[in-house]
Amino acid sequence: MIQTIKDFKYTQPFEPFDIELSSGRVLHVETPDHVAFTEFPQGRVAVLNDNGTSFIVSILHVVNVGHLPSAKGETDNGSLR
Numbered sequence: 001m002i003q004t005i006k007d008f009k010y011t012q013p014f015e016p017f018d019i020e021l022s023s024g025r026v027l028h029v030e031t032p033d034h035v036a037f038t039e040f041p042q043g044r045v046a047v048l049n050d051n052g053t054s055f056i057v058s059i060l061h062v063v064n065v066g067h068l069p070s071a072k073g074e075t076d077n078g079s080l081r
Contacts, residue, residue, distance in 0.1 A: 001062045002037065005045055008065060009035050019047065019057075020064035027055055 008017045009032050019027040019035075027047040029035045038044040043059045 001059050001065065002043070002045065004065045005035065005062075006037070015067070017066055018064075018068040019045070019062055020068060021057060022061045022063050026068060027057075 005019065008015075008029070014032050016028065016030050019029065021027070029047060030050075034048050036046045036048065038046065038056070044056055045059060045062070046054055046056045048054045
């Protein structure tokens with residue numbers, strides 16, 4: 001799954017994408033600068049938001065990556081989905 005996220009991050013031209021977690025939470029990645037990977041411990045991904053918040057999650061909790069269908073409500077960056 002980390003490689004899939006990296007593929008989305010480095011795709012040119014970049015397109016915003018979503019990371020769905022096992023809890024059902026969806027993290028929206030608006031730009032390549034909004035996602036990072038940890039070197040130690042491995043297997044963690046960080047999603048950064050413009051409002052100063054961030055989410056660091058284990059890759060074990062990532063169940064889907066891509067352009068997910070819109071749903072009612074808000075994503076964790078405050079964007080309507």
